Amino acid sequence: MVLSLFPLDTFVDSPVYKMQVVGKPDEVLPFHKEGQEICDRIEGRKIGIHSLERFDFYKQVGQCFAIISTKEDRPISRTLGYCLT
Numbered sequence: 001m002v003l004s005l006f007p008l009d010t011f012v013d014s015p016v017y018k019m020q021v022v023g024k025p026d027e028v029l030p031f032h033k034e035g036q037e038i039c040d041r042i043e044g045r046k047i048g049i050h051s052l053e054r055f056d057f058y059k060q061v062g063q064c065f066a067i068i069s070t071k072e073d074r075p076i077s078r079t080l081g082y083c084l085t
Helices: 030-043 054-061
Strands: 016-019 049-052 066-069 079-082
Touching (some): 030 049
Antiparallel strands (some): 066 079
């Protein structure tokens, strides 16, 4: 739904940002994997996801155009930031 209103930027390699798991920067949570699959399917192309350390992620989200709060109940998966780069 959100991607139909706000398509991802096609001028950058990684238009999506995710926060790394604290202490496990290479871990990919199920929510991240599902998000990747959804973005790829809706956009019809492989979407790059930029992984950021927690505090760098907070800085990036602070520059977002919009912040979307979801009803998702899994850890660190409730808020998505739509960042214009």
